[in-house]
Amino acid sequence: MTFKEGKEEYYQGARKKVLFTTLCVIGVVAAFMISLTIGFYDLTVVECYQIIINHITGNIEDVMGDDIVWNTRLPISLYAIICGATLAVGGAIMQTILRNPLADPYTMGISSGASLGASLSIILGLSLWSGFSDDLSLVTMAFVFSLIPVGVILFFSIVRKTTPSKIILIGIAVMYMFSAITSLLMVTASEESLAEIYAWNIGSLATITWPDVPLPLIVSTLCIIFLYSQSRSINVMMSGENTSRSLGINTRRMTMICMVVISMMTAVVVCFCGTIGFVGLVGPHIARVFVGSETRYLLPASAAFGALFLLVANCIAMVAGTFGLPVGVVSSLIGCPLFIFLLLKMRRKAWK
Amino acid sequence: MEMSDNKIRIDIEGVEFGYSANPVLKNIGLTVNGPQLLSIIGPNGVGKSTLIHCINKILSPTKGVVCIDGEDVSSTTLKELAKKVGYVPYAANDAFTLSVVETVLIGRHPHSNWKSLDHDLDIVYETLRLINIEHLAMRSFDELSAGQHQKVMLARGLVQEPKILLLDEPTSNLDIKHQMEVTRIMRNLSQEKGILVIMISHDLNIAAKYSDNMIMLYDGEIYAAGTPEEVLTVENIKTVYDVESEVVVSHGRPHIIMLDPEFDDDVSPLDEETFIRKI
Known part of the structure; x- marks a missing residue:
């Protein structure tokens, strides 16, 4: 094998990775378009898009339809x-x-924290400020x-x-404690x-409305851009603490920065x-x-696939059962077998 | 991969290191000058890895100073240090499986930026070719043998283009052919590229055969330092390892023959019913 071919082989692999991400993005766009036409309210595809065009051009004819498509389906799909x-x-x-x-965004106990916060709000009616509405209190x-376990x-x-390992174990310990309080x-x-x-x-995404969208959208976009900007350093951290340090990375600082950023964006979305x-x-x-696991390709691919996956799961959740199912249930039901x-x-061996 | 200037010097003065109450290193003083293959030998737990980790700032000595080219390591940032000192760990423990190219590419990190991928790949492939593993480039790291793993790790250390390369037992887990091959590659690279290669070794004969110089650690201190012939004496091996030996010279290098007074002169033969036979 000559030198040039070798490098070409790497680029060929890289193009395949970009292709996967591109396909997912195309899938997201397609699923998004389709998701707007799906639901219990009986509207044809043409009607749905007519309603959207009407809304954008500012002459709303079908007020009921506008409410369904523009105010309900659109924010839910965007949120997915x-x-x-x-x-x-x-x-x-x-x-x-x-x-x-086995790590995930909830490894730091975000889900148990969020759950406790929600329970306090729903059961005891606790709120951070008496002027908040019930929904805002819960959020x-x-x-x-959700940020308390991360703080710990x-x-x-x-x-x-x-x-x-210690980080994961502390996260689990805090999670059990919070779950116990919730129980x-x-x-x-x-x-x-x-x-x-x-x-x-x-x-569940069923309760999402327009006012819920901007904050998660902005925070998540900024956080994901930041994480992508750090993806080369994050990639090195796969090689372990000693190797990472000898390649010039302060692993401790990097871990903490990433944990803060990830918990922020996760908390904002999950609440x-x-x-x-x-x-x-x-x-x-x-x-x-x-x-594969090289971060600069994995991060965009994960983002695109995650978005596609939840969007599709949500499409199914919208039409399943008598009143639709929670998207969490659907995503596990179709995702696990897949x-x-x-x-x-x-x-391809992506794991040890 | 040429170096801009060829001076390489490590000065270690009064370095001590201890995990809580137990001192691991005591008053280490050492100067290493110029490109060479330097082996660190000594029994388990004597502080060989700790010494290496004090050089590349994975650990900070509790006392004393480590200087590289006259610059105090403790006031050098990890990033600056990473351009000078490379490190190859005892065993690769990357969390997720990458291809060989991706694995080696990680070593380019101190020099790379968003636009340097093409240049970085050139260096990665050049290095893979240099140590004869170019054919493994797109293979998954996990599919490789122990010897190939070790070469990939060595390649990762080399693409970092360090002036000093530290290796923690690079030839453990390897068969004799690969032990010799990897050690020979390191010795040759130290001369061709003008880098100082420091490796921890447990195989005294391999170390003696290829090293330019050796350091023998004993009880957290440098017991002996110098050429293999100066360091590997019957007396030193007796004191440091508590092992009797004979040292013979073969091809100008010392070769150690281990002796066991409790066994050698008193080998009791097996009874006739205990045997093996190739069929």
């Missing part, structure tokens, strides 16, 4: 994209920096509480040398509150829709099967 991309990127980076395939409580982990990381609250809760908390823990699982853990692994199939079928 944001949420899927955020969780999958968070998972990919957590796995890389903690060097653990703010979930957000603030960061505190220990600052006062003591923490290894990735304690649930014992005293009314049936309606229990149902609400239960639904929140599974995660509006509940703790949607699966996509953060398995999304990046499915992306790994296709593009993942196991890929795991067994693909020859």
Whole structure:
């Protein structure tokens, strides 16, 4: 093999990775277009797009239809994209920096914290400020509480040398404690509150409306751009602490920066829709099967695949059952078999 | 891959290091000057890895100073240091499987930026060719043998283009052919590229055969330093390893024959019922 061919081979591989991401992005656009036409309210595809065009051009004819398509389906679909991309990127980076395939954005206890915050709000009616509406109380409580476990982990990381395993174990310990408090609250809760908390823990996009979209959109976009800008350093961290340090990376600082950024974006997204699982853990692994683990390719591929996956899951969730299902349930139901199939079928060894 | 200037010098003065109450290194003083293959030998737990880690700032000595080319390591940033000192760990423990090219490419990090991928790939492939593993380029790291792993790790250290390359037991897990091959490559590279290669070794004979100089650590201190002939004496091996030996000279290099007074002169033969036979 000559020299030139060798490099060409690498580029060929790289083009395939970019192709996977591009296909996912095209898939996202297509699924997004389709998702606007799906739902229980009986509208044809043409009608749906007519409603959107009408809304954009400012002459709303069908007020009911406008409300369904523009005010309900559009924000939900957008949110599915944001949420899927955020969780999958968070998972990919957590796995890389903690060097653990079982890590996901919730490894730092974000889900248990958010869940406790939501429970406090739903059951005890606690709020950060008395002027907040019920919905806003829930969101703010979930957000603030989701960051407490991360704060605990960061505190220990600052006062003591923490290894990735210790970070994961502290996260698990805090998670159990928060879950215990949540369970304690649930014992005293009314049936309606229990149902609400239960639904929140599974995660659902059904309640998303336009005002929920801008903040997660901005925060997630900025965080993902930042993480991508650091992807070369993050990639080195796969080689372990000693090698990383000898390649000029302050692993401790980098780990903490990434944890803060990932927990911020995850918390902002999760506090509006509940703790949607699966996509953060398995999304990046499915992306790994296709593009490998080099961070500069894995990050965009995870974002695109995560978005596509949650969007499709949400399309199914919208029409399944009598009143639709929570997207969290659907994503696990279709995602797990897909993942196991890929795991067994693909020859590429992305894991040890 | 040429060096802009050829001076390479490490000065270690009064370095001590301890994990809590147990001192691992005590008052280490050492000057290493010029490109060469330098082996660090000594029993397990004597502080060989710790010494190497103090040179490349993975650990900070509790006392004393390490200077590289006259610059105090403790006031050099990790990033600046990474351009001078490369490190190849005892065993690769990358968390996820990458291809060989991707694995080696990580070593370019101190020099690379967003636009340098093409140049970095040139250097990666050049290095793979140099140590004869270019054919493995697109293979998955996990599919390779232990000897190939070691060469890939060596390549990762080399693409970092360091003036000083530190290796922690680079030939452990290798069969004799690969031990010799990897060590010979390192010795040759130290001369061709003018780099100072420092390796930790447990195989005294391999180290003696290829090293220009050796350091023998004992109880956290430098017990002996110099050429293999100066360091590997019967007395030194007895004191440091508590092993009796004979040292013979072969092709100008010392060769150690281990002796075991508790066994050698008193080998009891097996009974006739215990045997093996090739069929």
